[in-house]
Amino acid sequence: MSSATQSPPLTAPPTPRSAARGATRKHTWALLGICALAALLYGWALDSGDYANAYYSAAVKSMTGSFTNFLFAAGDPYGSVTAAKPPLAFWPQVLMVWAFGFHSWSIMLPQVIEGVAAVFLLHRTVRIWAGQNVALVAALILALTPVTVAINRSNNTDTLLVLLLVAAAYACTRAVHTGNGRWLYLSACYVGCGFLTKLMAAWVVVPAIALVYLVSAAAPIRRRVADLLGAGAVLAVTSFWWPVLFDLWPGSKPFMGATLNGGALENIFGYNGFGKIFNFGQQYGGSGLNVQLGAVGMSGGEPTVTRMFGPEAGGQISWLLPFSLLILAVVGAAGYRRLWHAIPGDRLQRAGWLLWGSWLLVTIAVFSFTEGIWHPYYTTSLAPAIAAISAAGLAGLWREYRHGGGRSWILLPAAVALTAAWTIVLISRDTSWHGWTRWVVLATAVLAVLGLVAGRAGGGRAAPGRWALLAGVVSMLVTPAVWSAGTAIEHKTNGGFPSAGPPNEALNALTRGELPPGVKIPGLEDVQARPPRGGGFAGATLSAENRKALDYAVRNSGNAEIALAVEGGGLAASSFIIDSDAVVVSMGGYLGADNVPSVGQLRQWVAQGKLRFVLSAAPGGPRMGGLAGMGGERQKERVAWVVGNCSAVDPAAYGGTPPQERLLPLPSFGDATLYRCG
Structure with missing residues (x-):
């Protein structure tokens, strides 16, 4: 029998509805x-x-x-x-x-x-x-x-x-x-x-x-x-x-x-x-x-x-x-x-x-x-x-x-x-x-x-x-x-960008401050290898440095509603929120790009005593792996306002260390600086 007169088998499985009932x-x-x-x-x-x-x-x-x-x-x-x-x-x-x-x-x-x-x-x-x-x-x-x-x-x-x-x-x-x-x-x-x-x-x-x-x-x-x-x-x-x-x-x-x-x-x-x-x-x-x-x-x-x-x-x-x-x-x-x-x-x-x-x-x-x-x-x-x-x-x-x-x-x-x-x-x-x-x-x-x-x-x-x-x-x-x-067995390799199969060695190397073989990124060829300083890429664990800064802000905020505002968006603030019970604001949404809080809102919070401490970028231009530079113009406005209207807290006051000049190529937020406002 020719295929033209047959019932095409792919489009006519045998009585599936009766099979479903049985x-x-x-x-x-x-x-x-x-x-x-x-x-x-x-x-x-x-x-x-x-x-x-x-x-x-x-x-x-x-x-x-x-x-x-x-x-x-x-x-x-x-x-x-x-x-x-x-x-x-x-x-x-x-x-x-x-x-x-x-x-x-x-x-x-x-x-x-x-x-x-x-x-x-x-x-x-x-x-x-x-x-x-x-x-x-x-x-x-x-x-x-x-x-x-x-x-x-x-x-x-x-x-x-x-x-x-x-x-x-x-x-x-x-x-x-x-x-x-x-x-x-x-x-x-x-x-x-x-x-x-x-x-x-x-x-x-x-x-x-x-x-x-x-x-x-x-x-x-x-x-x-x-x-x-x-x-x-x-x-x-x-x-x-x-x-x-x-x-x-x-x-x-x-x-x-x-x-x-x-x-x-x-x-x-x-x-x-x-x-x-x-x-x-x-x-x-x-x-x-x-x-x-x-x-x-x-x-x-x-x-x-x-x-x-x-x-x-x-x-x-x-x-x-x-x-x-x-x-x-x-x-x-x-x-x-x-x-x-x-x-x-x-x-x-x-x-x-x-x-x-x-x-x-x-x-x-x-x-x-x-x-x-x-x-x-x-x-x-x-x-x-x-x-x-x-x-x-x-x-x-x-x-x-x-x-x-x-x-x-x-x-x-x-x-x-x-x-x-x-x-x-x-x-x-x-x-x-x-x-x-x-x-x-x-x-x-x-x-x-x-x-x-x-x-x-x-x-x-x-x-x-x-x-x-x-x-x-x-x-x-x-x-x-x-x-x-x-x-499933390599359960720690998923993170924020889930994927199956081989671990992302390029990403892992970059978080260690290394460049994988064959990867050339302008401006990163001279970055020296060093261990991560912080929770890593959108990490959930506060680094010792950031915990000291947060504890200092909580102790000295008085009756302020917000213990700490963190520049860099949720990418930077996630570990503060997950690994503490403090009221933390993630400035700029996900990557710091959103106009929240705006400069006007920051000014109002400080004037009303709702906010005393901000973790933002160290003075100067955006740094590779730093808090600034990922969020565009709105973030630059906030960073500039904080630098111009707040005073940097000496890291020695809370047992921290000064920001380093050389930073990791992926966010370690090594240039994070604690500021006191108002």
Whole structure:
């Protein structure tokens, strides 16, 4: 029978909906085992004391102090500025801190729970579409995705974002199957909650949800259009109620970080929204870290079509990306042949491919061409789509291998070979990190391809074919599994920029005051190696020097409401907030760029006796690794005002040491100087 008259196997898995209702005890235990594996990977050494993104951890601690701090995601205990993100991702962490106290594990525990919940919910979503076995494979792939392990071991917002987007996909799938618009409204609500987690990053899945419901829902076309309009209204309300509340709040509130005027809507349509896509609203007037991010492996690569495969993001997410794209190409070709020959199709199976395929392709397009700040850990939002497509595609290729006509059986061994080749390329970029797995991949892939060819020679039903399929799956998943386990064990390598795989030796060397071989940064060639002075890059532990300065400020502040204001934003102030109970103000938002407190506000605080001590930069020009120079013009104005209106405290008064002339190339804040104002 020709392929033109067959039912294309990739787009028509056998009765998945009945399989979804008929879960066996074996399936249940398998799902529990996958969820337990995910919990182990995400929660390993949860009590290590690593606060991951210290900037967010400081915000969580600050949010416990008052209702407005909680409601508006204050970045410091005084509530002077927000953490520049909506609060939804932080609220579970705050609740856990209220329940168990402020510890690194109480902040991370919600992330583990959310990560495991995403794995479970992806299984529930995929089984409706493709059955129990495919759903289990999808859940396993998501659990073993290296970047997902890394981000779920951090307190960044992406963990909750992925859970909410998978929940939206589940509700959309139910809406398509039932034709009930209420499920679509629920899907829109989940996306809106995702917006309150990471703003426009959540809207990337909106085209997929809208397309699949419009094309495939079990309802008349007028009803579908009306439901989509209603869902759009739900999306708008659930997305914007908090920003509008923030901007209309009549009482005191924090300044919205990463904005010029302190408004939430400005943040959405500026730095954290369209600014990330089109690279506007992000120029702080400084160089961020005074070091090119690419030199220390912290950039996301150039905005090109190959970004997802590059050295920055490739090892995080792209292990099964070529396989997924191949599957989508085969499905697209099968769908085209079906339309050309007017062969009836399965509406619900088409819906699944449209949902996950659109999710994957739209997200890749947005990520690949984003011109603003883009971090490789953002790719965790690709993981559910890759997992669903890869699992369903593998099942479809196996059916085609066994029952397909012509030469279509070649697709399965070809896909195994393609995936193995790309995996070996990724491993070879740094063989010092579990490079031995490339030999395992090569051996199992060769065994799989030869076994599949031999199995097909026996009619596609011989035992070698089944064992070859297992070998092929091993070749696909062994290295991501090893990378995931290694990332979990190396739990102290995440920090504020979570990543899987090899530790960032360039960044580590720079924090030690060293230049890695081959890295040339203008102005740093003559920097002498010396140990870090301070909490390091956005660290959570106060250095002995900074603790002495803080203790002195607390003892001598009298009745001042603010014990200490720290220049350099949350990057500099995080350790003061996390490692003490003092009321500390982080001046300038995240990197010191925000106009908060303004010079006028500083003057007013000092005149009213609210502030007596400021930790700012030593007099003179910006220094590499110093407090000044990262925040642009607003920071320069504050630094100049402090130098001109406050008196420097002799470090000998609190047992400190004078700032050194030679400073670390990454923030050690070695030029920090304590000033007394008023």
